[in-house]
Amino acid sequence: xxSKYKIxxxxxxxxxxxxxxxxxxxxxxxxxxPAGTFRLLTSKPIAGQVVKFTYNSKGSxxxxxxxxxxxxxxxxxxxxSIEDVALNVQNGEYVGEIRLSAKCALAALKFYQxxxxxxxAVDNNDNAGFTIIPVNSKNTKNPGAVIGVALLQMxxxxxxxxxxxxxxxxxxxxxxLTKLLAExxxxxxxxxxxxxxxxxxxxxxxxxxxFSVFIVDWLNNLLKRTDLSEDDLWNxxxxxxxxxxxxxxxxSVSKVILQKYPKGAFARLEAFRNTxxxxxxxxxxxxxxxxxxxxxxxxxxxNSPNEQEFIYYETHRVLSSMYFDTxxxxxxxxxxxxxxxxxxxxxYRWNIEKVYIQKRMSKDSLSILAQPLMTEMLKKINDGxxxxxxxxxxxxxxxxxxxxxxxxxxxHIGLLADLNKNEEALSYFQYLTEKIKLTIPELxxxxxxxxxxxxxxxxxxxxxxxxxxxxxxxxxxxxxxLKTLYLEQHADLNKFNDYLSSLKSFSTKEELKRKVTKxxxxxxxxxxxxxxLDGNIVRSSDWKDKIVVLDFxxxxxxxxxxxxxxxxxxVDKYATDPxxxxxxxGTMQFxxxxxxxxxxxxxxxxxxxxxxxxxNDKTGAQDxxxxxxxxxxxxxxxxxxxxxxxxxxxxxxxxxxxxxSELVDELSCAIELLKAE
Numbered sequence: 001x002x003s004k005y006k007i008x009x010x011x012x013x014x015x016x017x018x019x020x021x022x023x024x025x026x027x028x029x030x031x032x033x034p035a036g037t038f039r040l041l042t043s044k045p046i047a048g049q050v051v052k053f054t055y056n057s058k059g060s061x062x063x064x065x066x067x068x069x070x071x072x073x074x075x076x077x078x079x080x081s082i083e084d085v086a087l088n089v090q091n092g093e094y095v096g097e098i099r100l101s102a103k104c105a106l107a108a109l110k111f112y113q114x115x116x117x118x119x120x121a122v123d124n125n126d127n128a129g130f131t132i133i134p135v136n137s138k139n140t141k142n143p144g145a146v147i148g149v150a151l152l153q154m155x156x157x158x159x160x161x162x163x164x165x166x167x168x169x170x171x172x173x174x175x176x177l178t179k180l181l182a183e184x185x186x187x188x189x190x191x192x193x194x195x196x197x198x199x200x201x202x203x204x205x206x207x208x209x210x211f212s213v214f215i216v217d218w219l220n221n222l223l224k225r226t227d228l229s230e231d232d233l234w235n236x237x238x239x240x241x242x243x244x245x246x247x248x249x250x251x252s253v254s255k256v257i258l259q260k261y262p263k264g265a266f267a268r269l270e271a272f273r274n275t276x277x278x279x280x281x282x283x284x285x286x287x288x289x290x291x292x293x294x295x296x297x298x299x300x301x302x303n304s305p306n307e308q309e310f311i312y313y314e315t316h317r318v319l320s321s322m323y324f325d326t327x328x329x330x331x332x333x334x335x336x337x338x339x340x341x342x343x344x345x346x347x348y349r350w351n352i353e354k355v356y357i358q359k360r361m362s363k364d365s366l367s368i369l370a371q372p373l374m375t376e377m378l379k380k381i382n383d384g385x386x387x388x389x390x391x392x393x394x395x396x397x398x399x400x401x402x403x404x405x406x407x408x409x410x411x412h413i414g415l416l417a418d419l420n421k422n423e424e425a426l427s428y429f430q431y432l433t434e435k436i437k438l439t440i441p442e443l444x445x446x447x448x449x450x451x452x453x454x455x456x457x458x459x460x461x462x463x464x465x466x467x468x469x470x471x472x473x474x475x476x477x478x479x480x481x482l483k484t485l486y487l488e489q490h491a492d493l494n495k496f497n498d499y500l501s502s503l504k505s506f507s508t509k510e511e512l513k514r515k516v517t518k519x520x521x522x523x524x525x526x527x528x529x530x531x532x533l534d535g536n537i538v539r540s541s542d543w544k545d546k547i548v549v550l551d552f553x554x555x556x557x558x559x560x561x562x563x564x565x566x567x568x569x570x571v572d573k574y575a576t577d578p579x580x581x582x583x584x585x586g587t588m589q590f591x592x593x594x595x596x597x598x599x600x601x602x603x604x605x606x607x608x609x610x611x612x613x614x615x616n617d618k619t620g621a622q623d624x625x626x627x628x629x630x631x632x633x634x635x636x637x638x639x640x641x642x643x644x645x646x647x648x649x650x651x652x653x654x655x656x657x658x659x660x661s662e663l664v665d666e667l668s669c670a671i672e673l674l675k676a677e
Contacts, residue, residue, distance in 0.1 A: 571607070
């Protein structure tokens with residue numbers, strides 16, 4: 001290796017050690033690029049008190065024109081938690097504050113833009129962390145302060161720092177880890193038994209080939225202590241089982257745990273695993289699952305919850321499904337009141353929603369079971385159970401819960417509307433989030449159904465549909481009803497499209513135009529052939545001077561079929577334009593697909609140009625034309641709309657959102673832009 005590279009590597013190590021030293025000596029005051037600037041307003045952070053800070057995103061990856069959000073990751077008692085942090089803008093900077101618990105050893109702030117789960121941009125000080133290490137009432141660091149730094153910067157060590165890191169594989173040098181362990185040992189009250197997992201992982205990096213001998217000796221000495229808790233013993237057991245692959249020693253420690261803690265967390269997990277073995281009859285499974293809940297009551301766990309919430313989530317989910325399938329509905333209803341929102345939501349989704357869609361039960365009977373579930377879900381919407389064991393903040397967990405409730409409410413309202421329980425159905429609209437009100441075509445269809453069942457006057461019905469058009473969330477049936485009402489008042493159908501356009505805001509139309517313009521492409525299209533229903537050949541080379549819209553679909557593709565009524569609206573819109581043509585290409589089908597296609601067309605009475613894709617000579621599949629486009633777009637998904645002009649692919653879109661108006665507007669915009677060229 002040339003000497004200049006040795007010098008650079010040495011400088012990098014020194015810089016890393018220097019940064020770590022800064023972290024251990026005090027909190028970070030000012031971060032370096034590519035991070036923003038983080039500054040404490042509280043001169044000396046003290047555990048148990050409020051800490052104030054400022055943040056300026058200049059120099060980071062965050063965009064100055066978009067709002068910035070923040071989360072704080074706290075490490076206390078060797079466990080992580082996460083909270084949202086409110087930010088206010090003062091003098092061009094973000095100002096916030098966080099309360100540190102008395103046991104807080106470390107707090108790290110992460111700033112981001114966009115969604116918490118999938119942020120568009122993140123600033124966590126280039127993985128080093130905007131970190132605060134407080135002192136306690138004795139003016140010393142709290143136990144875990146240094147271990148928290150190690151976990152924050154190298155999550156693979158275990159007891160992870162949740163989702164703080166951009167790079168989960170971020171590593172620290174053995175020399176740095178050695179220094180960190182030494183620093184942690186100097187903190188009053190620090191004890192390696194409280195961070196066994198992290199200690200072992202750090203020593204594995206430090207010791208290398210000598211690790212196994214060293215750690216076995218260390219674990220055996222640790223087992224001699226008389227103050228080990230169940231968690232301590234369990235951590236030791238896991239090291240023997242998974243890290244050292246020593247089954248004999250792991251089994252020996254397991255026996256000790258079961259003897260000392262027969263109703264503890266380890267015993268609970270073992271009993272759960274045995275119960276969930278699936279080589280049993282349904283009746284035996286019900287009997288054993290009920291037995292598990294008697295031996296390890298959910299109420300006992302609720303009084304002292306740990307990270308085993310998943311056990312009761314899965315147990316209740318499985319048991320409720322077995323009750324439902326065996327029609328033990330009294331038992332099904334009896335279990336509902338004690339469950340949290342997360343579990344209730346899954347029970348509703350897996351049982352009520354599935355049966356409603358598959359039409360496997362009378363709707364009257366289904367509503368009797370659905371109502372108590374929905375009532376309990378509404379009571380517990382803010383219980384924080386969607387927090388996923390601390391992966392999300394409680395605030396974000398509640399946001400997730402409302403998002404899930406929206407999905408269940410769509411089904412619940414639809415069920416009640418089908419039963420003509422109109423007032424009851426309308427009462428549930430108040431629980432929908434603003435994000436989805438008037439934005440889901442399926443729900444708008446149901447709302448319209450309720451209005452019609454209540455014999456609402458035409459003006460009210462029309463006004464409602466106009467609001468849906470403004471939100472671009474209109475189903476094909478709603479579109480046609482609105483057209484009918486329009487024709488009752490206006491003789492000229494040619495102005496119907498202008499009327500629809502007038503219902504949408506200028507900004508909405510401009511945003512769509514920007515989006516479509518940005519998505520225009522120019523890929524040369526390899527000539528291909530299709531076959532019409534009469535067996536005639538349709539050649540792409542004959543489409544000169546035309547804009548041709550291709551809709552690749554299949555009889556087995558539900559979204560494809562759902563989108564066809566919307567495409568019929570689009571075809572009708574351009575029916576008198578000789579420069580625009582449409583072909584609906586049946587592709588990737590099998591068996592007797594031609595008779596099936598013709599039967600489907602006859603039944604649905606579409607006025608569309610249906611054609612068949614030809615057989616691919618290379619593969620034998622019915623996708624000769626579609627494979628050309630699939631290769632161009634690196635996707636074989638359908639429905640796929642493709643617009644071709646002058647032998648070039650100019651626009652494409654995949655999938656179907658469920659909104660006829662949205663699809664019509666998008667493709668109309670693309671067609672008009674191409675016409676104007």
